[in-house]
Amino acid sequence: QVPASLPAGPKVSVVAVTQPLPTQPQYTRVDIPVLREEVAQRSGGRIEVQLSTHAERNLSGTELVRLVRSGQADIGASTLSTLSGDVPILDMVDLAGLAPEIGAAKRIAEAMLPVVNRDLERFGARLMVIYPFPAQVVFCRTPFASLADLRGRKVRTFGNSLVDLVTALGAQPVSIGFPEVYSALERGVVDCAITGSGSGVAARWPEVTTHISNLPVAWALAGYMVNIAWWNRLDPQVRAFMEGALREISNRQWELGAAATRDGIDCAIGKADACRIHSLAARPMTEVPATEADRTALREILEKTVLPGFVRRCGARCGEVYNQTIAPIAGIRFGG
Amino acid sequence: MRGLRRGVARLAAGMAYVAGWNYLACALFITFDILGRSFLGISSSATVEVTGYMLAGGIAWALAHTLAQRAHIRVDVWVNRLPLRLRAVLHLLSLLLLGAFAAFCAWAAWSLVDESILFDAHDNSALRVPLVLPQGIWAFGIFAFCAMIVVLALDGALALLNGRPEELDRLLGSRTIDDEAAEALEAVEMARKP
């Protein structure tokens, strides 16, 4: 939790750039109440966090490591797969099909935190918290009953491991910027798209799609980083206070991730009484329940396609790290 | 000096043609991607990234030529009403300020390339393009822009020192009257020719 108080001292002004959009619940329900409000209140006004989102700072999200490293922001948050261009090992935490439920995703995230930091710290940034967005699920504009039905469809995908997954399913991955996906689905430029259940609902995809799968293909794990030089320079009491605040954020984001995943689907399928975080879809969608065959297929694709593809991009060392850290949790080894 | 200026300007023009044809290539690339996706079921999966790089390169590589053509935008309502000598001095001053800005951009671009080398950064597309490539091409264009500014500034300063402000005015004054009209008319003429 955020500590109840902080001894008086010189004022500390912190710049934090966190979620992609100011409307996301990760921002309005966690960052604003904790980082902006509670921190100021409980530190007696000593710590003031100047908080903004990627959109307000005109950032795409890929450049967050560089933003934090250069000291433009003291704290920065972004999804790990968008950062993996700069730091490839980050992709490992959230490979497609790795964690079928949120508990596994959390265990993997916790195990990987010290490991990815060995790479990140060379660049002057340290990952403090890994947290999830709502589960990444498939939205389609025509009916489907299982992942196998995606064969031959055009699926909007982002990030390398999802591209590998979609290709392995026999579907055609299409690269379209997120804002253009709505009209692409509306007009049939693509047949399906993958995104967080809640994010899709927030972008009003239920208006242009009919079926939503409840199978998490990935988690869009994201992380809060700090600039190491800044962090080490902080007054130890302030640092301990901020550590507490970040722990609080971690707890709340994981709770939100679990709640928002189901909430996103409930809002999409028009279950009014269960739809609390996102807004209710005007035209209810049909939920496609995950089958045992889907789960088996996902595991198989992870082992045969996604993992080898990742190691090819990241290097042999990443394969070893995977086998040491993640394989015991996920139950699938790289290279058999 | 004049010879050097012309040489650099020719080089810059060459780079601008490359930039322009690159946009044509970009249109073809996207068209093929649309056709492939709609009728053949194939797609490059990297259109967004690659065409973005083409834009960046296109902008940077045409900067110098655009300056040589005096087409970069200035607000010159007052300047063009001033006496020739004063106007010439202001032209040079504007160019030097542009030089300061361009030098900053070039330094920033180089730092970015340097950082991408440090990270060994790749994009997130299916092609995993090493960012050093497009960013390096982009930075090169900005450096060429700086070179053009230096050469123009030297030539202009010489003209001013030698008491030929009208030459400097011709070199740096904005292209308002003759050349723009000539170009527009040439374009229309090309259209009218059978």
Place this chain on the structure above:
Amino acid sequence: MIAVALMLVLLGVAVFAAATGGQAVPVVEILALTGAFLVFFGAGVYVAAVLGLLGVLIGLAFSDRPWWAFAGQTLWGPSSNFVLVAVPLFLLMGEILLRAGLSDRLYRALNVWLNRLPGGLLHTNIVSCAVFSAISGSSVATAATMGSVALPYFNNSAYSQRMVLGSLAAGGALGNLIPPGITFIIYGLITETSVGALYIAALLPSILVTGLFILVITVHGLRHPLPKPAPLPLAQKLRALVDLVPTLLLMLLVLGSIYAGYATPTEAAALGVVGAAVFAAIEGKLSLRLLNASAEATARNTALLGLIIFGAYLLNYLLTTINVPQALAGFIGGLPLPPWAIMAAILALYLALGTFMEGFSMIITTVPVIFPVVQALGYDPIWFGVIVTMLVEIAQISPPDGTVMYVLQGMRPRPGPITDVFAGVMPFLGAYLLAVVLMMIWPDIALWLPRVMG
């Protein structure tokens, strides 16, 4: 000048914000910077350098961060943004059409129908720009293409030079409003609004604005009558319509590919280029020389905009770092006023910014912070997108800084001061503002069509 007056108003708002909001706004510094800005512009310094160096000065004066360490990324981001690829593509399409003579044929065909109205050829300026806008998504491309076609027709004519330039600038300022349009693409990008819905919503407003422009010209024509050309037989007039066919087919290709589900709005611009080249080939005009000249002109005009984007983004980055847009938006959103009054304040802010800012940099700087306020006030995102696009178009033709006006000034066959363009565009600017007010009163002008079609 309007710019100075509006900047003073803006400054007044900033002072008021400082007095009431408690957040310290550095008034003296802002005043000094505004002064430096005006001196720079007056001395004819390059617009991009003014914006960029202003950013550097702000960084040195107000930021305690090593902001320069992130400057490379700040410039690279917009340079390599896929959505902006539509800009050179729309420009290239315009250049090819211009050199293939298609825009000239369009102009002549419309002229046959319009030249006997009071105001004569000036109507053709507006209508041909409007038709061209329906295939091009760029105001600059529209003004450049139709301007170079139209201006020779006014050589040694009795038409008021100011009205000629003004009508062409105004026509150019339809380029983004009439679908397709780059501004909608950028707005959709930032706010995650459907670009297709924005295009549909923009239809009635663009008809409204075009109608108001025609009204302006008719009034001018009635007050300054000119001899009318002889009437043409109907058969000849009907035959002239054939010249409109290529343009209509291109319109079908660009907009049709979006609505039929083949291409995204950005990609449709690429189809437009290929389509234009095909029509040039049918005309027998497609040659290496034509493509070479089009490529060079596109490269030059894109670089010109690109350099301004460099400066604007650098300035934008530093303004955002020191929280200026956020503070302003927070202040506006927190005013104890009814929503319509806050919306009016937002529009006033855009008008003020528009006098000296480029449309692109204006949208990119303000929409991310204003948009949540607008949503909280209960306004429709689609409606606001159309309004913002209209305000960007107004910015393009509001002196002293507007690309469309510079482009036309650059193409004048007869020399004259840029103030001619400024003066000529004023009545059209008034008409555009009136359209914005009407949209405020009756939001359904934009929202009715999407509702009926959705």
